[in-house]
Amino acid sequence: MATVSLKKLEKRYGATSVVHGIDLDVADREFIALVGPSGCGKSTTLRMIAGLEEISGGEIRIGDRVVNDLPPRSRNISMVFQSYALYPHMTVKENMGFSLKIAGRPQDEIEKRVVEAARILDLGQLLERRPSQLSGGQRQRVAMGRAIVRNPDVFLFDEPLSNLDAKLRTQMRTEIKKLHAKVQSTIIYVTHDQVEAMTLSDRIVIMRDGHIEQVGTPDEVFKRPATRFVAGFIGSPPMNLVEATVDGGEVRFEEGASLPVPRQFRQAVSAGQKVVFGLRPDDIYPSGHGIHAGEAEDIHVVELPVSITEPLGNETLVFVEFTGRDWVSRMLNPKPLRSGERVDMSLDLSQAHLFDAGTGRSLRN
Amino acid sequence: MFARPLSAPADQSSGMLFFICLDDMKNWKPSAPTLLLLPAIIVLAAVVIVPLALSLYSSFTPFRLTKPETFYVFIGFRNYLNILTDRDFWVAFGRTVLLLTVALNLEMMLGLGLAMLVEKATRGQRLLRTLMMFPMMFSPILVGFQFKFMFNDNIGLVNNALQSLGLTDQAIPWLIEGHLAFIAITVAEVWSSTSVFAILILAGLLAMPKEPIEAARVDGCTPWQTFRYVTLPFVMPFAYIAMTIRSLDVARAYDIVKIMTDGGPAGRTELLWTLVGRTAYSDARMGLANAMAYFSILLSILFTVYFFRKLAAARNQIGAEW
Numbered sequence: 001m002a003t004v005s006l007k008k009l010e011k012r013y014g015a016t017s018v019v020h021g022i023d024l025d026v027a028d029r030e031f032i033a034l035v036g037p038s039g040c041g042k043s044t045t046l047r048m049i050a051g052l053e054e055i056s057g058g059e060i061r062i063g064d065r066v067v068n069d070l071p072p073r074s075r076n077i078s079m080v081f082q083s084y085a086l087y088p089h090m091t092v093k094e095n096m097g098f099s100l101k102i103a104g105r106p107q108d109e110i111e112k113r114v115v116e117a118a119r120i121l122d123l124g125q126l127l128e129r130r131p132s133q134l135s136g137g138q139r140q141r142v143a144m145g146r147a148i149v150r151n152p153d154v155f156l157f158d159e160p161l162s163n164l165d166a167k168l169r170t171q172m173r174t175e176i177k178k179l180h181a182k183v184q185s186t187i188i189y190v191t192h193d194q195v196e197a198m199t200l201s202d203r204i205v206i207m208r209d210g211h212i213e214q215v216g217t218p219d220e221v222f223k224r225p226a227t228r229f230v231a232g233f234i235g236s237p238p239m240n241l242v243e244a245t246v247d248g249g250e251v252r253f254e255e256g257a258s259l260p261v262p263r264q265f266r267q268a269v270s271a272g273q274k275v276v277f278g279l280r281p282d283d284i285y286p287s288g289h290g291i292h293a294g295e296a297e298d299i300h301v302v303e304l305p306v307s308i309t310e311p312l313g314n315e316t317l318v319f320v321e322f323t324g325r326d327w328v329s330r331m332l333n334p335k336p337l338r339s340g341e342r343v344d345m346s347l348d349l350s351q352a353h354l355f356d357a358g359t360g361r362s363l364r365n
Numbered sequence: 366m367f368a369r370p371l372s373a374p375a376d377q378s379s380g381m382l383f384f385i386c387l388d389d390m391k392n393w394k395p396s397a398p399t400l401l402l403l404p405a406i407i408v409l410a411a412v413v414i415v416p417l418a419l420s421l422y423s424s425f426t427p428f429r430l431t432k433p434e435t436f437y438v439f440i441g442f443r444n445y446l447n448i449l450t451d452r453d454f455w456v457a458f459g460r461t462v463l464l465l466t467v468a469l470n471l472e473m474m475l476g477l478g479l480a481m482l483v484e485k486a487t488r489g490q491r492l493l494r495t496l497m498m499f500p501m502m503f504s505p506i507l508v509g510f511q512f513k514f515m516f517n518d519n520i521g522l523v524n525n526a527l528q529s530l531g532l533t534d535q536a537i538p539w540l541i542e543g544h545l546a547f548i549a550i551t552v553a554e555v556w557s558s559t560s561v562f563a564i565l566i567l568a569g570l571l572a573m574p575k576e577p578i579e580a581a582r583v584d585g586c587t588p589w590q591t592f593r594y595v596t597l598p599f600v601m602p603f604a605y606i607a608m609t610i611r612s613l614d615v616a617r618a619y620d621i622v623k624i625m626t627d628g629g630p631a632g633r634t635e636l637l638w639t640l641v642g643r644t645a646y647s648d649a650r651m652g653l654a655n656a657m658a659y660f661s662i663l664l665s666i667l668f669t670v671y672f673f674r675k676l677a678a679a680r681n682q683i684g685a686e687w
Contacts, residue, residue, distance in 0.1 A: 052583070085580040102584060
């Protein structure tokens with residue numbers, strides 16, 4: 001069990017810089033997720049922590065050791081790869097016991113720890129099989145088993161679920177969460193799937209173009225996104241983000257429509273300021289059909305035409321035309337709506353966000 | 366003969382038979398597939414089946430090229446019995462197996478090393494791959510001449526180099542002393558064919574997924590352990606394919622030996638096929654030579670079966686889907 005700390009960590013390939021000096025402190029036993037779109041440097045960061053990529057600058061500490069120049073085998077870490085990376089010529093048992101065998105542990109200890117890991121991961125009947133005889137989900141469990149038998153300081157997961165189908169992914173997500181509860185160790189988990197990041201982790205690190213955009217608990221990054229990018233990246237369907245200008249007490253959109261400046265931002269904005277107005281689909285709904293209905297405090301009602309609807313059973317996504325584009329809204333206890341029908345939409349401005357149009361940073365104090 | 370009356374009692378039955386046959390022939394309508402395959406069957410029979418059958422038959426005769434009539438004397442297994450009790454034959458047989466073992470192992474080790482080096486090259490890998498193929502582009506006869514020159518005791522490059530480096534002041538009789546000649550032949554054989562192993566193993570290395578190697582590094586393996594436990598098991602099937610191909614090649618080794626030593630000195634580098642060739646053409650004892658040849662083919666078949674078994678096991682082990 002250990003902390004992990006990155007200081008001014010950099011990675012360059014020749015003249016191209018892919019990770020630009022990031023700082024991050026991971027607490028002992030914390031589950032931290034690195035998320036971001038493809039090419040944001042999250043996997044590279046993880047591979048640098050593992051020692052599979054050399055670092056071009058900065059410092060990595062695991063526990064109280066600087067591990068910059070240590071080979072992977074001396075870092076006491078385990079890694080689960082996207083493609084499982086099982087050894088094809090070994091049985092499940094040999095795969096799981098391999099690291100212990102290399103470390104020269106006695107046979108009976110290897111046996112004991114493999115059986116224990118197999119019990120945790122429900123792999124008991126598969127121990128004598130080869131990877132080619134297993135399904136995707138089983139292979140993934142073996143890969144995790146191989147990681148846990150070593151009892152490492154830190155677990156590194158590199159998009160472990162992205163090769164699985166949707167159903168299996170949900171199931172394995174739960175298993176990873178259970179696993180963390182059982183083994184109680186530090187986990188750094190790379191994913192491009194925000195749902196995995198939100199559901200699994202204690203804290204989320206959102207990365208973009210080799211920079212960290214925000215570090216926070218799932219609740220923080222969802223409710224108080226630090227930048228326009230985070231606001232658009234976290235949440236599904238994504239937040240409605242529209243460019244506007246502050247004009248007196250109003251946020252004026254290009255197409256002429258306007259909304260009052262949300263109360264929480266009145267001190268933060270000045271007249272003529274270019275901003276991006278953001279509102280989650282949860283905070284705009286046909287009146288009487290919202291999540292916050294009844295408790296919301298800053299409701300603004302506008303009559304808007306429905307463009308299309310996407311029924312999902314327990315809820316319906318309603319696309320309404322506003323400010324010259326479609327805004328997504330979430331209607332609970334759905335009622336049937338027709339395209340073109342005009343409905344009263346409640347906009348909960350107490351949940352709205354404003355970002356600086358230039359820097360993209362939140363204007364929230 | 367035609368004047369003989371058909372009603373003659375002695376001939377009547379055979380004549381009847383003849384007509385019945387002719388009658389049958391008229392009604393015989395071969396099916397379309399038979400008809401369509403007939404040209405191929407005829408060609409195959411002419412160039413493969415008949416010569417094979419004749420050579421197999423001749424191995425049961427004392428057939429000598431100089432006495433054609435001996436082709437019709439059937440002597441059963443006497444040729445085979447002669448071979449099995451012939452010391453020279455068994456020595457050549459043993460030497461061939463030895464050459465196979467030594468050459469294949471050396472080629473395997475060198476090819477593996479070469480492939481690993483080329484795989485590590487980040488620049489100019491294509492060029493290296495092409496260069497690696499060069500020895501395979503030369504006719505074995507030319508390779509034989511080249512090494513015959515290099516190992517020449519007077520003017521050869523090898524002795525020249527050894528003497529210039531001060532390692533020896535003798536003219537080492539590379540192609541004249543039996544053991545040295547065997548070494549010289551092995552060197553030529555290995556030089557010309559290591560690239561078969563290198564190319565096939567390189568193909569294996571390039572096809573190998575990189576993640577298990579990274580997993581092994583994280584699991585605590587040193588570079589040697591990564592090679593031993595992860596890389597090697599993966600490329601072994603490729604090495605076995607090369608072994609199968611090369612075992613057939615070496616088991617019929619003829620050209621390089623023929624040029625370099627011609628089985629000499631005094632038969633000390635005689636291999637199976639140089640012996641077969643000599644018996645057949647110099648001694649003109651074709652029947653005996655064919656018997657040797659059929660026996661030798663057994664050796665090739667045994668090696669092929671052995672390596673195919675190894676290949677199947679290795680493929681199964683790495684869970685290959687081919």
